[in-house]
Amino acid sequence: MSDNAGKEQGLQAGTPVPWRGIWVAAERTGERAADVTLELLAKARVLGDKLGAPLAAVLIGYHVDGLAGELIGHGADQVLVVDHPELASFTEEAYGGVLAGLALKYRPEIILAGATLMGRAYIPRAATILETGLTADCMDLDIDPKDRVLLQTRPAWGGNLFATIVCPLRRPQMATVRPHVFKKVLPDPARQGEIVSISPEAEWLEHRLRVVESVKDDAGDECRLYGAKVIVVAGRGVEHEKDMALVKELAGLLGGAVGGTRPIVDQGWLPERLQIGQSGVTVSPRLYIGLGVSGAVQHVAGIKDSEIIVAVNKDPDAPIFDLSTYGLVGNVGLILPELIRQIRLEKTGRVV
């Protein structure tokens, strides 16, 4: 399964069965397609039109066929469904094995997936089985029509550099893409597509991991930093633990998520997975609001791709102001309640 060399030569010489078409490896949140999947379908539609290539969504899991209609409505011409009890829980081995197995059988020229925790855990396995190139964490994609090459742009060094990467000679070309960089389109319920049910080969499903328990502990949107449109970040300038409730309230009013700097996580006011920065999560919301955040390089590394950065800090010389879109100099203890008061007024026309 891992000898790609012959096929690669075949590609150059023009094999009877060329690698054609774009795939999006679909992901779920609950019973729906994940936002990043829908965003990728929208982008892949555009790329596919440039290539004159069909677009397929790949749906791996158990009892997942219910999602196929949603994927077609969002742009897929075809949904390849691999539905099997062995795939009920996510294991890197089986999901990677199924995706690679499918790719060898149906030969897509491009495979895209979300740069989610799940995508980043199994897509590299598939790429390694296929012995092809994979670019992590892309923020932009385009096509060079001349050679049907995918131009993959990704940040490096905490967003300080951007690199454009290609995989000219091997197929498929594979990339994971960050949530929220592309816009999903409104679904078209009248769109027609084909649902193809594929029974997996036993070898694809082999795995040695036993998932004992799968726990959802995201109380609402709060924990979904990766996909969040708005993120309110608590820094050490949030002086009292009780004020964390206000931070959450503000995030809630804005339909966003809460994150923290390392000191906030270290003192146990937020769980570790909400730490933003070099040793935590990298985020790219449309709006970042930093409350009492100084702007240390290790934190800034994780927020540079935010569209609008708002900083609240009592020190007018705090480094965070150098990269903020809007700066408010003052005490978090006063500005935070005022923000909540005015936004609430804005939304409901009254102060509660």
Add this chain to the structure above:
Amino acid sequence: MPLNIVVCIKQVPDARTVRFDAEKGTIIREGVDAVINPVDLNALEAGLSLKDALGGEVTAISMGPPQAVEALRETIAMGVDKGVLLSDRSFAGSDTLATTYILAKGIEMLGRFDVVICGKQSMDGDTAQVGPGLAVRLGLPSVAYVKEITVLNDGGLFRFRRETDSGYDVVEVEPPFLVTVPPLLNTPRLPSLKGKMRAKKADITIYNANDIKADLKKIGFEGSPTRVVSTAVHAFNARKEMLSGTVEEQVRALIGRLKEAGLL
């Protein structure tokens, strides 16, 4: 049950000393210190504490230029038993696919291994791909983003809590396996005095392409399917505006801006 534990470490430029050349779109290498990739210290700590609990041996392995020997010496100062450097001019230009091939060839030289530990991602490569890819090369199951490690059956079975997009999973697997670990898993130990002494004298094994019997088509530039076509320094576009006035006025001004941006 004593375990043979392998930890993959990478020497990377120290983020605190890195500067960027906006014209060339590259990082400026001069005056940059080299350090062990920060999260690889957590991987080392995980390996060393498994050894403390179960016995066995910890080997640190790295692919890199000759000076990466220093990084391996540091790991010995922390308590690692053996350091292995995979170094050859022909390894240069390796992308993650070629890197996993080389690391796998190097690890296979060690004989038996039960647990392979990688950091979640490197500061410079920053792909989080090497761990899962290496597992495929070694024929191992992989578990990414392990947040909690429980040893069962005296090391015959491991239980992990691993982070997922919606919460966490509890998973179990028997050795051999590969895990990748995130930064906050543990607090890496500091080198001991005794360790430092030992590190000075320690022999670091160095293997070249020939030693690991690498297929030259699978390493370096030739073995790397991806190519970087361009790099650019990200022009950080801070439309810096300091809002003025009383608390109430500043907040009002901000809300006006957010409404304009369609965020309210």
